[in-house]
Amino acid sequence: MAVNFDVNNIRKDFPSLHQSIYGKPLVYLDNAATSQKPKVVIGAISEYYSTINSNVHRGVHYLSQKATDAFEDARNHICQYLNARYSHEIIITKGATDAINLVANSFGKKFLKKGDEVIISALEHHANIVPWQMICIEKQAKLRIIPVNDSGELRLAELESMMNERTRIISVTHISNSLGVILPVKEIIKMAHNKGIPVMIDGAQGIVHKKVDVKDLDCDFYCFSSHKFYGPMGVGILYGKEEILNEIPPYQTGGEMIKTVTFEKTTFNDLPFKFETGTPNVADMIGFDKALHYIESIGMENIEAYEKELFNYASERLVTIPGITVYGDKCERIGVISFNLKGIHPYDAGTIIDKLGIALRTGNHCAQPVMDRFNIPGTLRASFAFYNTKGEADVLMGAIHKVQEMLG
Amino acid sequence: MSIQEQAQKIIDEFAIFEDWMDKYNYLIEMGKSLPVIDEKYKTDQYLISGCQSKVWLSAEMQDGVIVFKADSDAVITKGIVNLLIRVLSNQRPDDILNSNLNFIDQVGLKEHLSPTRSNGLVSMIKQMKLYALVFKTKMEVNG
Ligand SMILES: Cc1ncc(COP(=O)(O)O)c(C=O)c1O
8 A cells, every 4th residue: 555645635635526426425436437626626727717817828918928827837747747858749639539639630631641551459439549530531541450359458469460661650548448458558659660650649548547758658649638637627638749740730720820820821830839729728727737736746656556456456356246247357457447247238237336326337438349349238337546445346346236136 | 098197107106116226126127027029120120229228119000009019138228118118009199299208207217318328218219209100191191
């Protein structure tokens, strides 16, 4: 157990955890969908609107300067946190989905030609499938999929043979949102770079459970959403290497992202503004900055250690349940336990579990190809954060027994 | 029995349950006791898509009333399917078209009819009304 880690104290920082659902204390196990927010984040948003609210990068007036400073401080903070080289390598987006669309479109426009290939994995969220599918259709390029074996593990040997002189980019998730499987991203990046192929990592789940160092990973792009990482909804980050960001064209156009505009010609602004058109989400970036400070005050290494312990505790108990199938259980996983109960439809189980005050997700988790791979309609997904407790894992155990009693 | 009378009967049945668990146990029973749809109807043609649970629905006109048969792969969904069939099957197309299904709300199962649940029930109700409209039109055309 991490020494400086007291989960009961930490829970006090999250107001939404302390409520009752159907007369039972809430057990929030849907963290892979979105996390709850600490008080400091909620307070920061309200304070921003009560004090320095103003549009950024435009006015010379006092408030605009204050708001711009706070916004740029947030960017710098993220740059440091990710160990990126320059703050202009940090692009502020609406979220992970927005970031992937940006790269698929801008990179695709510049580099994809008829007959070229893009590689993703069989474990992707729809957000890292559909944008690539669309640009591949447009450019008459081919989308290829790294397969997984029956235990949910990526078949890296196949990737080796899939990469060829037509492969333009590889985009894979860091951690699977539907199974919790951790992908060997560092190895994938190394393999790809050996052949001169750039790699994008969808870090929507990865950033939450792992300390991410983009220099160490050497990824070309890394993206995530604030809202799964204890920050507000509505903002996300795209990290990209400067060289490649400079090479690809803007995604959307409008104000902020331009240098000069006449009716004949427009020249675009420098990084990062080239990719940030329109008024940005200042309040939520300031909120996210606070979330990052909060995480750092606890320490990502403490969070990782506690989460591992909690995950092992919950996994070890869940697998003892008769008739349970846990997907991906032979793989290294974190955060997510995805399972089914023999003879019980996940929708039925989810309905009963909800009535017991537990927030847990059922369905295909926006990863239909993963469900098809295992030939199941969906799963029950319990996803844990560092404010969850072993006691809550026990409540889930009890709920599953109840489900089996009622539906078995 | 009219649609209203059938609905009232269900409301009365549910009135005796004191807590949600008894209610759901009853619903599960109803799901299990729904006459299973003929296998020949469990094809994509009769499938009403719902991404969380699947519903199959068939309809036939018999002596001026529509006979619905349905099935689902999830038993709680199937329990609610059973309630809908009890109320809307063996009714005249006009009555089906004019029916409201407030009884689902009154027995405390409204959440299952939320479109975001994507369990196939909302589409099933739409499909039942569509069948009613088609059969009504057919009757009118044929005189
Ligand atoms: C792995 C993964 N990628 C992308 C996304 C999309 O994130 P957002 O909806 O915040 O854009 C999610 C969210 O569920 C995810 O889990």
